[in-house]
Amino acid sequence: xxETYAAPLPGMNLAEMTGKLIVIEGTxxxxxSTQIRLLRPWxxxxxxxxxxxxxxxxxxxxxxIQQAKEGxxxxxxxLSLFYATDFADRLEHEIIPALRAGFVxxxxxxxxxxxxxxxxxxxxxxWIRNAYGFALKPDATFYLRIGVDDLxxxxxxxxxxxxxxxxxxxHPSEDMYDSFRKYxxxxxxxxxxxxxxxxxxxxxxxxxxxxxxxxxxAGVARVLSGExxxxxxxxxxxxxxxxxxxxxKVLEMPGPAKTITPVEEEPAPTAHALxxxxxxxxxx
Amino acid sequence: MKRYGEHRFxxxxxxxEGIDGSGKSTQLTLLHxxxxxxxxxxxxxxxxxxxxxxxxxxxxxxxxxxxPASFSLIHCTDFADRMEHNILPxxxxxAVVLCDRYIYTAFARDVVRGMDSQWVRxxxxxxxxxxxxFYFRVPLxxxxxxxxxxxSGVKFYEAxxxxxxxxxxxxxxxxxxGRILDEYEKMVPEFDLTTVDATLPIEEQQxxxxxxxxxxxxxxxxxxxxx
Numbered sequence: 487x488x489e490t491y492a493a494p495l496p497g498m499n500l501a502e503m504t505g506k507l508i509v510i511e512g513t514x515x516x517x518x519s520t521q522i523r524l525l526r527p528w529x530x531x532x533x534x535x536x537x538x539x540x541x542x543x544x545x546x547x548x549x550x551i552q553q554a555k556e557g558x559x560x561x562x563x564x565l566s567l568f569y570a571t572d573f574a575d576r577l578e579h580e581i582i583p584a585l586r587a588g589f590v591x592x593x594x595x596x597x598x599x600x601x602x603x604x605x606x607x608x609x610x611x612x613w614i615r616n617a618y619g620f621a622l623k624p625d626a627t628f629y630l631r632i633g634v635d636d637l638x639x640x641x642x643x644x645x646x647x648x649x650x651x652x653x654x655x656x657h658p659s660e661d662m663y664d665s666f667r668k669y670x671x672x673x674x675x676x677x678x679x680x681x682x683x684x685x686x687x688x689x690x691x692x693x694x695x696x697x698x699x700x701x702x703x704a705g706v707a708r709v710l711s712g713e714x715x716x717x718x719x720x721x722x723x724x725x726x727x728x729x730x731x732x733x734x735k736v737l738e739m740p741g742p743a744k745t746i747t748p749v750e751e752e753p754a755p756t757a758h759a760l761x762x763x764x765x766x767x768x769x770x
Numbered sequence: 771m772k773r774y775g776e777h778r779f780x781x782x783x784x785x786x787e788g789i790d791g792s793g794k795s796t797q798l799t800l801l802h803x804x805x806x807x808x809x810x811x812x813x814x815x816x817x818x819x820x821x822x823x824x825x826x827x828x829x830x831x832x833x834x835x836x837x838p839a840s841f842s843l844i845h846c847t848d849f850a851d852r853m854e855h856n857i858l859p860x861x862x863x864x865a866v867v868l869c870d871r872y873i874y875t876a877f878a879r880d881v882v883r884g885m886d887s888q889w890v891r892x893x894x895x896x897x898x899x900x901x902x903x904f905y906f907r908v909p910l911x912x913x914x915x916x917x918x919x920x921x922s923g924v925k926f927y928e929a930x931x932x933x934x935x936x937x938x939x940x941x942x943x944x945x946x947x948g949r950i951l952d953e954y955e956k957m958v959p960e961f962d963l964t965t966v967d968a969t970l971p972i973e974e975q976q977x978x979x980x981x982x983x984x985x986x987x988x989x990x991x992x993x994x995x996x997x
Contacts, residue, residue: 495839496884550826561854567847574839610771616892
């Protein structure tokens with residue numbers, strides 16, 4: 487039976503939700519929505535009904551959050567709670583009905599991004615965990631991992647720096663590049679903590695879209711077939727990539743080449759095998 | 771992030787609580803007039819009044835799309851906005867802040883709607899503890915009579931119609947308010963609410979309120995010398 491992290495919401499029938507809840511997590515600009523755009527048709531080709539949902543898409547609060555973010559009077563606690571309202575509305579009016587109907591629900595971010603953002607902005611960790619205590623535990627959370635150095639060129643050459651994604655509300659005195667780097671480093675550090683706590687399945691997001699998709703697809707195929715999680719699937723944390731300070735330290739050390747060679751450039755053979763298995767004979 | 775507890779700001783925070791028809795807003799208006807006359811810098815903040823959140827709440831109520839969870843969260847968002855931009859800075863500045871309904875309203879309503887009572891309390895844990903919280907205790911029948919005499923009808927969520935308690939708005943309102951009353955009674959010892967007998971004549975209640983407020987106003991700033 488499905489579970490929630492703490493007390494369920496009134497009227498929430500956990501026994502009836504036969505669909506699968508699959509979370510794609512990762513920081514701003516890491517390529518979550520691109521991957522979901524690829525996953526959806528792939529799932530539909532196999533005859534799976536798919537609902538995809540993302541933050542701020544609720545009928546109730548999506549517009550309100552957008553408007554509030556355009557002004558300059560949105561407080562940090564208020565912002566967190568506005569997001570929680572949006573999440574509750576989507577959970578009850580989209581996610582749960584879809585799970586009841588047997589859909590595969592692909593959610594672009596879940597409570598974890600919202601928690602990370604709130605914590606980086608000074609929210610009490612216990613408070614924010616309580617706020618999302620009614621959330622359903624997903625069937626799997628795939629975390630697209632990237633270090634800040636790999637993230638920056640992607641953001642710069644696609645959409646540029648955004649006020650909120652650069653944490654300009656908390657580092658207002660600096661320019662957007664410095665602010666982005668600082669804020670995203672803090673966020674990524676928090677994501678790593680959450681990855682452990684909530685048992686994320688980590689996917690290296692630094693290779694090209696196709697490669698990332700192959701890994702993700704293999705993971706999703708496994709979840710849908712009900713096979714147990716392959717422990718080797720998770721990739722070790724990139725040394726010196728997530729934390730800037732660590733990078734510097736590692737680079738100062740003599741002969742660091744082996745230490746900083748990103749392990750994830752050679753994906754674990756198991757992941758490859760799974761990817762090929764999922765794909766069948768084509769394309770490999 | 772600070773948690774619920776005594777604040778050390780120079781300002782003072784007085785709140786009124788009670789079911790609809792308890793007369794709390796009337797009493798707060800009278801207190802407001804008196805404090806202004808005494809020369810204090812007084813600011814009033816009403817439940818569910820944040821301009822940032824207003825449109826969202828309005829949409830949710832109009833389309834009747836609020837669930838107990840989103841009802842709770844949108845009201846908490848509204849409260850947070852007023853706390854962060856209004857109540858806290860004003861208390862720091864030394865103002866006397868008057869709130870018509872405070873966190874206890876949420877605790878009563880949300881729990882009656884089925885939300886977990888510890889969850890709601892933790893959700894509002896960023897709130898400042900009031901200098902004094904007045905609870906206007908009134909029997910359900912008295913409150914019902916005051917409400918139904920004075921208004922053309924009660925609104926959907928006000929009557930707790932979302933809970934499906936009764937087909938009749940009036941009956942639903944009675945059951946809903948009765949349950950809220952029970953929640954308030956539980957909170958009197960839990961949060962040390964100052965109980966006022968709301969069946970007493972208005973002037974008597976006001977005299978009592980002013981005595982209590984006056985005793986707690988030592989540090990608050992006066993804008994000018996009292997006339």
